[in-house]
Amino acid sequence: MTLQTIADRVGVSRMTVSNAFSRPDQLSPTLRDRILAVADELGYVGPDPAARALAKGTTGAVGILLTDSLSQAFGDEVATTFLGAIADELAPTGLGLTLLTTTAAGNVVPARDVAMDGALVYSCDPENTGVEWLMRRKMPLVFIDQDPAEGVPAVNVADRAGARAAAQHLVDLGHRRVGVVTSGIRGRHGLIDPNGTGDIIDGYVAGQRLSGWLDALTPAGVTPVIARLPHGDPDSGYQAARLLLEAAEPPTAVLCFSDALAQGVMGAAADAGLSVPDDLSVVGFDDSPAAARMRPPLTTVRQDIQSKGHAAAAALTRAIEASRTGEPALAEHLCLPADLIVRASTAAPRN
Numbered sequence: 001m002t003l004q005t006i007a008d009r010v011g012v013s014r015m016t017v018s019n020a021f022s023r024p025d026q027l028s029p030t031l032r033d034r035i036l037a038v039a040d041e042l043g044y045v046g047p048d049p050a051a052r053a054l055a056k057g058t059t060g061a062v063g064i065l066l067t068d069s070l071s072q073a074f075g076d077e078v079a080t081t082f083l084g085a086i087a088d089e090l091a092p093t094g095l096g097l098t099l100l101t102t103t104a105a106g107n108v109v110p111a112r113d114v115a116m117d118g119a120l121v122y123s124c125d126p127e128n129t130g131v132e133w134l135m136r137r138k139m140p141l142v143f144i145d146q147d148p149a150e151g152v153p154a155v156n157v158a159d160r161a162g163a164r165a166a167a168q169h170l171v172d173l174g175h176r177r178v179g180v181v182t183s184g185i186r187g188r189h190g191l192i193d194p195n196g197t198g199d200i201i202d203g204y205v206a207g208q209r210l211s212g213w214l215d216a217l218t219p220a221g222v223t224p225v226i227a228r229l230p231h232g233d234p235d236s237g238y239q240a241a242r243l244l245l246e247a248a249e250p251p252t253a254v255l256c257f258s259d260a261l262a263q264g265v266m267g268a269a270a271d272a273g274l275s276v277p278d279d280l281s282v283v284g285f286d287d288s289p290a291a292a293r294m295r296p297p298l299t300t301v302r303q304d305i306q307s308k309g310h311a312a313a314a315a316l317t318r319a320i321e322a323s324r325t326g327e328p329a330l331a332e333h334l335c336l337p338a339d340l341i342v343r344a345s346t347a348a349p350r351n
Contacts, residue, residue: 001044009038021046058324061096062316063119065111065130067185067231075234076260077288078305085309086120093317102130109133118320120312121146125185125202140319140329144312147204153315154333155308159205159285162301162338163212163255166283169299169340170253171220173348175281178224179244179251180213181261182206183231191243192226206257209285213255225251237264245272245280252280252349259284259291259300266294266345277347287341296344303338311336 007014012035019026020035027035039046064086066079074080087097095117100110102124111119111130118140124131134141141152148154170178184202217224227243229236237256241264244251256262262284269280276282276296284291287302311334322329 001042005042006035006039006044009042010035058117059115060094061098061116062090062320063098063100063111063114063116063134065100065102065119065121065124065128065134067102067122067124067128077290078258078260078286081289081305082122082309085306086313089310089313090317095317095320100130102128112137118142118316118323120144120316122312123203123205127186127202140316140323142312142316142319144308145203145205148333151329151331153319153329153331155312155315156204156333156335157303157308158335158338159208160212160215162285162303162340163209164215165212165338165340166255166285166299166301167213167216169342169346170255170281170283171216171222173253173281173346175251175253175349176220176222177249177251177253177349178217178222179241179254180210180224180226180256181237181240181244181254181265182210182226182228182257183233183236183240183261184228185231187228189228189230191247192228209257224255234260235264237261238268239264241265241268242272245269245274252351253346254280254282256282256284259286259288259298262298262300262345263290263294266298277345278350281346281349283346291341292343294345299343299346300341301338302341304336308336 003014003017006017017035020032024032098116111133119134121131121143123145143152143154186202225244227240229240254265256265262282265282266276269276274280284298284300287300291298291300319329
């Protein structure tokens with residue numbers, strides 16, 4: 001079944017049939033409806049997408065590079081909310097979203113080999129070779145939760161300010177024994193000396209949040225105990241909390257890199273017979289959908305995940321359009337607010 005088959009049945013040119021699928025504004029609604037009805041009757045689904053992309057010089061798809069495996073990404077409410085916002089923003093453009101993992105499959109390197117018109121780089125390990133491949137391809141890019149780069153549009157959150165507010169909240173409540181729970185891909189795991197953290201920061205966001213916590217803790221004379229476990233392990237929050245709570249002087253409050261880690265900390269506290277917040281105050285980061293559902297509801301730092309997704313996708317579509325028209329691309333660096341949300345998981349220490 002071809003375009004010519006449809007053209008012969010309707011009694012129009014092959015180009016007219018092609019326009020019915022790819023340039024509907026060139027036809028009257030009545031003629032287009034008649035062509036599509038005949039195509040449906042004959043079982044024709046439309047021009048071959050690969051051939052159409054070749055003719056247009058576009059793929060109709062954009063990529064998003066993830067450090068996490070896809071199973072981990074879809075198990076994280078923050079990531080799924082973010083991906084959903086991107087898909088919603090892209091829907092009117094007709095662009096599809098291609099998920100790119102950072103691991104090679106045989107000889108295939110997704111960031112190097114997958115056809116796409118542009119890509120989003122989302123909170124990736126700075127040593128990830130996928131980022132380098134995308135940069136070398138000189139395609140339109142947008143960085144999200146990455147160290148901003150000259151000439152590349154970026155969307156970030158005020159992580160340092162949000163973390164500072166979270167730590168200051170604990171200081172103001174009177175906490176002086178404070179733990180930090182975080183995670184990382186490489187480097188040391190376990191209990192970390194806060195004076196030697198240079199080799200445990202393997203991402204822009206991790207560095208910003210640690211700096212924010214220390215901005216408030218250091219002037220108050222508080223030296224936090226840092227527990228760092230492997231990134232992507234669903235038990236990291238729980239195991240990190242056990243390390244902190246088994247110390248000779250356990251913390252009275254814990255700052256967590258994410259709400260997911262905070263949930264593990266609260267579980268470990270419960271298993272140790274501790275009450276949150278009477279025995280241990282817990283603060284998360286993200287204000288994920290789970291934060292308000294936790295018992296007690298979690299004090300956390302809110303980032304607008306949906307706005308971040310919409311802004312990133314909009315920036316990429318602008319960059320792609322600029323690339324097509326040859327216009328100079330605007331490499332805007334957008335920083336969204338991060339606000340402390342106080343709930344019932346924090347209180348003044350008992351001692």
